[in-house]
Amino acid sequence: MSTRTRLTPDARREQLLDLGARLMATRTLEEMSIDVLAEEAGISRGLLYHYFGTKQDFHEAVVRRVVERLHAATAPVDDPDVVVRLTVSLQHFLAHVRENETLYRSFRRAAYGGNERMRAIYEEARAALIDRIFDSASAEELGAFGIVDTAPVRMLARSWGAYVEDVVLSWLEDDRGVEEEDLLGSLVASLAGVLATAPRA
């Protein structure tokens, strides 16, 4: 088979999104222009605009791809123990943030900084990550930690996501002598610690 097979427009777009996501790992959103991608992909800017439309559309498409990758990378592993599943997911989350730190901080800045479309993608992504914890655990498993799945509990769990993100970014800046394994253990335990305080609805 030739590697020069003509790609369909959809396949070509997918390929460019993957390239964009890889390129963004070490760039901020502002640094990730159509020009950079055109140069790296060796195609014309005109063709890229054809695939992606405006710069904002392009940023959104690439950020969505990055978010899909984060979601896939942190998928629960097949283990009967909910603590193991959560630990592995958090380990993959930490690895993903570390590998894409520049992008991650830039995306977070855009999301918090008033870019409404980035904010929507960001909140949606966080909600999906947190909801998956509940969806992948049985009521019995949650019950073993004293957790009942209610609206207040989901609210606290999402804010726990903000806590985890803040801890991971602080730790990447200065680990304070804390080993990764110990950090992960602390984060896993903190979920039960936080949810145990949930008020009745």
Place this chain on the structure above:
Amino acid sequence: MSTRTRLTPDARREQLLDLGARLMATRTLEEMSIDVLAEEAGISRGLLYHYFGTKQDFHEAVVRRVVERLHAATAPVDDPDVVVRLTVSLQHFLAHVRENETLYRSFRRAAYGGNERMRAIYEEARAALIDRIFDSASAEELGAFGIVDTAPVRMLARSWGAYVEDVVLSWLEDDRGVEEEDLLGSLVASLAGVLATAPRA
């Protein structure tokens, strides 16, 4: 005494900052212009620029005033029980955010959104609020909750601040049927819950 006493420039500046802080409670940073303050204070724009310099300087001065007020409003009360002190401080934090919600969200957007000077004020303010919890409790009081004051514990405590902020803003948007008193109880308990997971340094 006449209320028309001539104020010193410093006293006048203080008065204008207080007015600015009050006006900002229901405005975003973008909406809080020199023009608005000039109109409300009944003085000329030129005089305001004389007191505050650039728009960015003015925003910073007003935000610092707001932060000082938050810090003062949440000061630990004189009670021998650390749980009572923390509960009252959180209650005042919640009330302050509620009263200044538009400003608070706007300040947070500016801080996270890449305005480095706003970010510095914001992080400094959060660190000061968290550090005060430790400074106002004895080692014995902390020890009663299994807390030892170490660098990793301070790191988690600051991220707990991000958690509290996220919970409070979510709850103000949609209280999920949770009463304020129960929310405060949950937040207080979550601090011990989080810090109990701290890894050894």
